Amino acid sequence: MVTDIKNFIIGVLGSLFATFLTTYIIHFEQFEGSFNFKEIWSIVINYTFLIYWMAALLLLIMVRRFIRNRIDKSQTPYPMVLSIGGFHEAEFNAEGHGFKWKAYADVKQWDRSMNEPLDIHVDRVKGPYCTNDFREMKVSRTYWGRYKYKCPKCGYKRILLKNAWTLKCDIGDEIEAGYRDKVNAR
Ligand SMILES: [Zn+2]
Numbered sequence: 001m002v003t004d005i006k007n008f009i010i011g012v013l014g015s016l017f018a019t020f021l022t023t024y025i026i027h028f029e030q031f032e033g034s035f036n037f038k039e040i041w042s043i044v045i046n047y048t049f050l051i052y053w054m055a056a057l058l059l060l061i062m063v064r065r066f067i068r069n070r071i072d073k074s075q076t077p078y079p080m081v082l083s084i085g086g087f088h089e090a091e092f093n094a095e096g097h098g099f100k101w102k103a104y105a106d107v108k109q110w111d112r113s114m115n116e117p118l119d120i121h122v123d124r125v126k127g128p129y130c131t132n133d134f135r136e137m138k139v140s141r142t143y144w145g146r147y148k149y150k151c152p153k154c155g156y157k158r159i160l161l162k163n164a165w166t167l168k169c170d171i172g173d174e175i176e177a178g179y180r181d182k183v184n185a186r
Protein backbone atom coordinates (compact mmCIF):
# COMPACT_ATOMS: atom_id res chain seq x y z
CA MET A 1 0.00 0.00 0.00
CA VAL A 2 2.71 2.48 1.05
CA THR A 3 4.97 1.30 -1.78
CA ASP A 4 2.08 1.78 -4.20
CA ILE A 5 1.65 5.41 -3.12
CA LYS A 6 5.40 5.97 -3.30
CA ASN A 7 5.62 4.48 -6.79
CA PHE A 8 2.61 6.52 -7.89
CA ILE A 9 4.11 9.80 -6.64
CA ILE A 10 7.50 9.03 -8.18
CA GLY A 11 5.79 8.12 -11.46
CA VAL A 12 3.67 11.26 -11.59
CA LEU A 13 6.55 13.52 -10.58
CA GLY A 14 8.84 11.88 -13.11
CA SER A 15 6.43 12.43 -15.99
CA LEU A 16 5.69 15.99 -14.87
CA PHE A 17 9.36 16.79 -14.62
CA ALA A 18 10.00 15.30 -18.06
CA THR A 19 7.19 17.42 -19.54
CA PHE A 20 8.54 20.50 -17.81
CA LEU A 21 12.06 19.87 -19.08
CA THR A 22 11.10 19.20 -22.71
CA THR A 23 8.81 22.25 -22.77
CA TYR A 24 11.55 24.38 -21.31
CA ILE A 25 14.11 23.13 -23.83
CA ILE A 26 11.71 23.83 -26.73
CA HIS A 27 11.13 27.37 -25.44
CA PHE A 28 14.82 27.78 -24.87
CA GLU A 29 15.60 26.86 -28.46
CA GLN A 30 12.82 29.10 -29.79
CA PHE A 31 14.42 32.10 -28.13
CA GLU A 32 17.81 31.13 -29.48
CA GLY A 33 19.41 30.60 -26.17
CA SER A 34 18.52 33.92 -24.61
CA PHE A 35 18.03 33.25 -20.91
CA ASN A 36 14.85 35.14 -20.20
CA PHE A 37 13.47 35.13 -16.67
CA LYS A 38 10.02 36.30 -17.84
CA GLU A 39 9.87 33.41 -20.25
CA ILE A 40 10.76 30.88 -17.56
CA TRP A 41 8.22 32.45 -15.20
CA SER A 42 5.47 32.09 -17.81
CA ILE A 43 6.34 28.41 -18.12
CA VAL A 44 6.20 28.09 -14.35
CA ILE A 45 2.74 29.73 -14.35
CA ASN A 46 1.63 27.33 -17.05
CA TYR A 47 2.73 24.46 -14.85
CA THR A 48 1.20 25.59 -11.58
CA PHE A 49 -0.03 22.08 -10.95
CA LEU A 50 3.60 20.94 -10.97
CA ILE A 51 4.33 23.45 -8.22
CA TYR A 52 1.36 22.11 -6.27
CA TRP A 53 2.70 18.60 -6.63
CA MET A 54 6.13 19.68 -5.45
CA ALA A 55 4.60 21.52 -2.48
CA ALA A 56 2.47 18.51 -1.60
CA LEU A 57 5.49 16.21 -1.79
CA LEU A 58 7.58 18.58 0.31
CA LEU A 59 4.79 18.76 2.88
CA LEU A 60 4.54 14.97 2.93
CA ILE A 61 8.29 14.65 3.52
CA MET A 62 8.21 17.28 6.29
CA VAL A 63 5.19 15.72 8.04
CA ARG A 64 6.82 12.29 7.81
CA ARG A 65 10.06 13.60 9.31
CA PHE A 66 8.13 15.34 12.10
CA ILE A 67 6.14 12.21 12.97
CA ARG A 68 9.24 9.97 12.88
CA ASN A 69 11.06 12.45 15.14
CA ARG A 70 8.20 12.44 17.64
CA ILE A 71 8.13 8.63 17.68
CA ASP A 72 11.93 8.44 18.10
CA LYS A 73 11.84 10.91 20.99
CA SER A 74 9.08 9.04 22.81
CA GLN A 75 11.28 5.94 23.25
CA THR A 76 13.00 4.98 26.49
CA PRO A 77 16.65 6.09 26.21
CA TYR A 78 19.28 3.36 26.17
CA PRO A 79 21.30 3.06 29.38
CA MET A 80 24.96 4.08 29.49
CA VAL A 81 25.99 0.60 30.58
CA LEU A 82 24.17 -2.45 29.29
CA SER A 83 23.74 -5.41 31.59
CA ILE A 84 26.05 -8.23 30.54
CA GLY A 85 23.91 -10.93 32.05
CA GLY A 86 25.32 -13.72 34.17
CA PHE A 87 23.54 -15.51 36.96
CA HIS A 88 19.98 -14.56 37.88
CA GLU A 89 17.97 -15.95 40.74
CA ALA A 90 14.62 -15.83 39.03
CA GLU A 91 13.38 -16.38 35.50
CA PHE A 92 9.94 -15.42 34.21
CA ASN A 93 7.85 -16.02 31.15
CA ALA A 94 5.85 -12.87 30.58
CA GLU A 95 3.20 -11.72 28.15
CA GLY A 96 2.51 -8.19 27.07
CA HIS A 97 1.97 -5.87 24.08
CA GLY A 98 0.86 -8.92 22.13
CA PHE A 99 4.14 -10.81 22.54
CA LYS A 100 5.85 -13.32 24.79
CA TRP A 101 8.93 -12.33 26.77
CA LYS A 102 11.59 -13.84 28.99
CA ALA A 103 12.69 -11.89 32.03
CA TYR A 104 15.68 -12.49 34.30
CA ALA A 105 15.63 -10.99 37.75
CA ASP A 106 17.51 -10.73 41.01
CA VAL A 107 15.58 -11.10 44.22
CA LYS A 108 16.02 -8.14 46.53
CA GLN A 109 13.92 -9.50 49.37
CA TRP A 110 12.75 -13.03 50.17
CA ASP A 111 9.70 -14.08 52.15
CA ARG A 112 11.45 -16.71 54.31
CA SER A 113 8.30 -18.40 55.60
CA MET A 114 6.71 -18.87 52.16
CA ASN A 115 10.06 -19.19 50.36
CA GLU A 116 9.02 -16.83 47.58
CA PRO A 117 10.41 -13.47 46.43
CA LEU A 118 8.91 -10.29 47.89
CA ASP A 119 10.80 -7.70 45.91
CA ILE A 120 12.72 -8.21 42.69
CA HIS A 121 14.87 -6.27 40.29
CA VAL A 122 14.42 -7.23 36.65
CA ASP A 123 17.91 -7.18 35.20
CA ARG A 124 17.24 -8.31 31.66
CA VAL A 125 14.27 -8.87 29.39
CA LYS A 126 14.58 -10.91 26.22
CA GLY A 127 12.14 -10.72 23.34
CA PRO A 128 9.78 -9.91 21.78
CA TYR A 129 8.80 -13.47 20.87
CA CYS A 130 5.85 -14.62 18.79
CA THR A 131 2.75 -15.58 20.81
CA ASN A 132 2.13 -18.61 18.61
CA ASP A 133 5.52 -20.27 18.31
CA PHE A 134 8.01 -18.34 20.50
CA ARG A 135 10.11 -17.29 17.50
CA GLU A 136 11.99 -13.99 17.83
CA MET A 137 10.07 -11.19 16.10
CA LYS A 138 11.79 -9.28 13.30
CA VAL A 139 11.55 -5.47 13.59
CA SER A 140 11.34 -2.92 10.81
CA ARG A 141 9.98 0.64 10.47
CA THR A 142 6.88 1.60 8.54
CA TYR A 143 6.71 4.62 6.24
CA TRP A 144 5.55 6.87 9.09
CA GLY A 145 8.17 5.47 11.46
CA ARG A 146 6.10 3.06 13.50
CA TYR A 147 7.68 -0.24 14.51
CA LYS A 148 6.54 -3.33 12.66
CA TYR A 149 7.12 -6.67 14.38
CA LYS A 150 6.74 -9.77 12.28
CA CYS A 151 7.26 -13.44 13.05
CA PRO A 152 9.49 -15.04 10.38
CA LYS A 153 7.74 -18.38 10.80
CA CYS A 154 3.97 -17.88 11.08
CA GLY A 155 3.73 -14.28 9.86
CA TYR A 156 2.14 -12.97 13.08
CA LYS A 157 2.37 -9.20 12.84
CA ARG A 158 1.95 -6.18 15.08
CA ILE A 159 2.58 -2.49 14.45
CA LEU A 160 3.42 -0.44 17.54
CA LEU A 161 4.70 3.02 18.42
CA LYS A 162 7.36 1.60 20.74
CA ASN A 163 10.71 0.08 19.79
CA ALA A 164 11.93 -3.23 21.26
CA TRP A 165 14.00 -1.57 23.98
CA THR A 166 11.05 0.55 25.18
CA LEU A 167 8.82 -2.54 25.21
CA LYS A 168 11.45 -4.47 27.23
CA CYS A 169 11.63 -1.68 29.81
CA ASP A 170 7.82 -1.67 29.99
CA ILE A 171 7.66 -5.41 30.60
CA GLY A 172 10.41 -5.25 33.24
CA ASP A 173 8.61 -2.40 35.00
CA GLU A 174 5.35 -4.32 34.95
CA ILE A 175 6.87 -7.44 36.51
CA GLU A 176 8.56 -5.39 39.24
CA ALA A 177 5.31 -3.50 39.85
CA GLY A 178 3.49 -6.79 40.33
CA TYR A 179 5.82 -7.69 43.22
CA ARG A 180 5.62 -4.22 44.72
CA ASP A 181 1.86 -4.61 44.72
CA LYS A 182 2.12 -7.96 46.49
CA VAL A 183 4.14 -6.39 49.30
CA ASN A 184 1.50 -3.70 49.76
CA ALA A 185 -1.26 -6.29 49.93
CA ARG A 186 0.25 -7.92 53.01
ZN1 LIG B 1 5.02 -17.04 14.88
